[in-house]
Amino acid sequence: MTIMKMIIAIVQDKDSNVLSNEFIEADIRATKLSSTGGFLRSGNTTFLIGIEDERIEEVMKLIEKTSHTRGQFMTPQVNMDVSMDASAAYPVEVQVGGATVFVLPIEQFHQF
Amino acid sequence: MTIMKMIIAIVQDKDSNVLSNEFIEADIRATKLSSTGGFLRSGNTTFLIGIEDERIEEVMKLIEKTSHTRGQFMTPQVNMDVSMDASAAYPVEVQVGGATVFVLPIEQFHQF
Amino acid sequence: MTIMKMIIAIVQDKDSNVLSNEFIEADIRATKLSSTGGFLRSGNTTFLIGIEDERIEEVMKLIEKTSHTRGQFMTPQVNMDVSMDASAAYPVEVQVGGATVFVLPIEQFHQF
Ligand code: NI
Ligand code: NI
Ligand code: NI
Numbered sequence: 001m002t003i004m005k006m007i008i009a010i011v012q013d014k015d016s017n018v019l020s021n022e023f024i025e026a027d028i029r030a031t032k033l034s035s036t037g038g039f040l041r042s043g044n045t046t047f048l049i050g051i052e053d054e055r056i057e058e059v060m061k062l063i064e065k066t067s068h069t070r071g072q073f074m075t076p077q078v079n080m081d082v083s084m085d086a087s088a089a090y091p092v093e094v095q096v097g098g099a100t101v102f103v104l105p106i107e108q109f110h111q112f
Numbered sequence: 113m114t115i116m117k118m119i120i121a122i123v124q125d126k127d128s129n130v131l132s133n134e135f136i137e138a139d140i141r142a143t144k145l146s147s148t149g150g151f152l153r154s155g156n157t158t159f160l161i162g163i164e165d166e167r168i169e170e171v172m173k174l175i176e177k178t179s180h181t182r183g184q185f186m187t188p189q190v191n192m193d194v195s196m197d198a199s200a201a202y203p204v205e206v207q208v209g210g211a212t213v214f215v216l217p218i219e220q221f222h223q224f
Numbered sequence: 225m226t227i228m229k230m231i232i233a234i235v236q237d238k239d240s241n242v243l244s245n246e247f248i249e250a251d252i253r254a255t256k257l258s259s260t261g262g263f264l265r266s267g268n269t270t271f272l273i274g275i276e277d278e279r280i281e282e283v284m285k286l287i288e289k290t291s292h293t294r295g296q297f298m299t300p301q302v303n304m305d306v307s308m309d310a311s312a313a314y315p316v317e318v319q320v321g322g323a324t325v326f327v328l329p330i331e332q333f334h335q336f
Contacts, residue, residue, distance in 0.1 A: 005331065006120070006214055006216065008230070008272065010255050010272070020149065029149075029212070030149055031122050031147045031148070031149045031156065031158060031212075032147060032148050032149040033145055033146070033147045033158060033257055034146070034257070034258070035255045035256060035257045035272075036255070036256050037244065037253075037254055037255045037256040044255065046255060046257060046272065048120065048122070048147075048158065050212065050214060056332070060334065063336060064336045067336045098335060098336040099334075099335070099336045100253070100255075100274065100333075100334070100335050101332070101333070101334040101335075101336070102230055102274060102330045102332070102333055103330060103331045103332035103333075104216055104230065104328060104329070104330050104331065105216070105217060105329060105331055106214045106215060106216050107117065107215045107216065107217055108168070108213070108214070108215035109212075109213070109214055109215075110172065110211075110212070110213040111210060111211070111212050111213075112175060112176045112179045112210040112211045112213070116326075118232070118326055118328065132261065141261075141262050141324070142261055142262070143234050143259045143260070143261045143262060143268065143270060143324075144259060144260050144261040145257050145258070145259045145270060146258070160232065160234070160259075160270065162324065162326060216328055217328070217329060218326050218327060218328050219229065219327045219328065219329055220280070220325070220326070220327035221324075221325070221326055221327075222284065222323075222324070222325040223322060223323070223324050223325075224287060224288045224291045224321075224322040224323045224325070
């Protein structure tokens, strides 16, 4: 029997179409969910993938190849409970990116 | 102690309302997420369900009963890196459907 | 090595912004997905969180603190296959709430 895993991958919106196409070319079925958040609240995409154990590495390589780290300007959040310094009002550039990937065990996998 | 599992079920949008109602009638709490993708990029719905181990079969039967395979026309995707043949420009009918279902182990389940 | 878990938390929309901010303050990365359902079909938010094993309790406390049970009026669903009684036409107040939280084991966690 083939052992299956679930991969949950969160990637930036800007990379998600390219990654979708990579998955299609590689015959990997991925379901896309629109998501937000992480620290920068920017838009991202959550992929759900059911995959054979021996193809996990291949999926990881596609995600790594496609996910780019980018500079992004953000205005630091103002918290009421901390004293603000002057710099808090200006946008700062931070590196955003990449992808966050989880591999989960599954007990059953069915297709109807 | 009751052993709980998480069921993640991806079904076509056309079947999702009927399935929601089946879950309500059976007193099964399901959270719905709007999703897309798989190969045909069509709209689908991802259900998250926390369920007692001994009710998994019941959930599977509801999903199987509700999920229909349908013919759908799609225009094959044109890849830049492969040579096209003439048929690539025409929509073709493919069987879409059903449902993809994962059962995952969980370590803790809380309701607040 | 740090053992990581995935927490999937479903909270009401009304509580989700406060909870997001709590997570940011605590330096906990959470991805948000817009979801619906459960019995009342009301809007809710599904958080995906990758977290070190020893911080699970902290995440639970934040969710419990933030999630409120509320009264909400709903019109009971009319099922065709059961005989209706007169009360079915009137909205009733039910307690909605809180949060549903799952902790799942993960086998791999990567950030690219
Ligand atoms: Ni690139
Ligand atoms: Ni039918
Ligand atoms: Ni409160």
